[in-house]
Amino acid sequence: MYANRWFSVNLADVELPDGRHLDHFLIRLRPVAVATVVNEAGEVLLLWRHRFITDSWGWELPAGVVEDGEDIAIAAARELEEETGWRPGPLHHLMTVEPSNGLSDARHHIYWSDRGEYVGHPVDDFESDRREWVPLKLVPDLIARGEVPAANMAAALLLLHHLRLADG
Secondary structure, three states: OEEOOOEEEEEEEEEOOOOOEEEEEEEEEOOEEEEEEEOOOOEEEEEEEEEOOOOEEEEEOOEEEOOOOOOHHHHHHHHHHHHHOEEEOOOEEEEEEOOOOOOEOOOEEEEEEOOEEEOOOOOOHHHOOEEEEEEHHHHHHHHHOOOOOOHHHHHHHHHHHHHHHOOO
């Protein structure tokens, strides 16, 4: 029905188990690569940004579309550096989520590193109001207060919180 470089809108004929048919709209999206760094102090690198669609502010992890032929982990590292100015060390796959699988085939691939190197002011600094190291121990409270409105970001941060602070 419609397509551009980032997504397409399609109409599918879905057959239900009882044999009835219904039209179902679906959005096909390119994969999204997401990454962050958790430093030795137990802080996670986050972006504070505004989303105009929902007119909301919140903490997010750097993310962006995977380009054609690009390795997902390389895309995640590229997005992190472009949006924060930090180049990650070796990335570890944290999780892959489908944020809206009743409407789209979107997949967000989330990575993290336990070290990073500051390489300069972010090229894409316009994508966020600020970049901060936020203590992982604060993550549950941030989410409870609605300061991490995106479900994929909340899930990733809660898993990082669990993995990095479970023994401490």
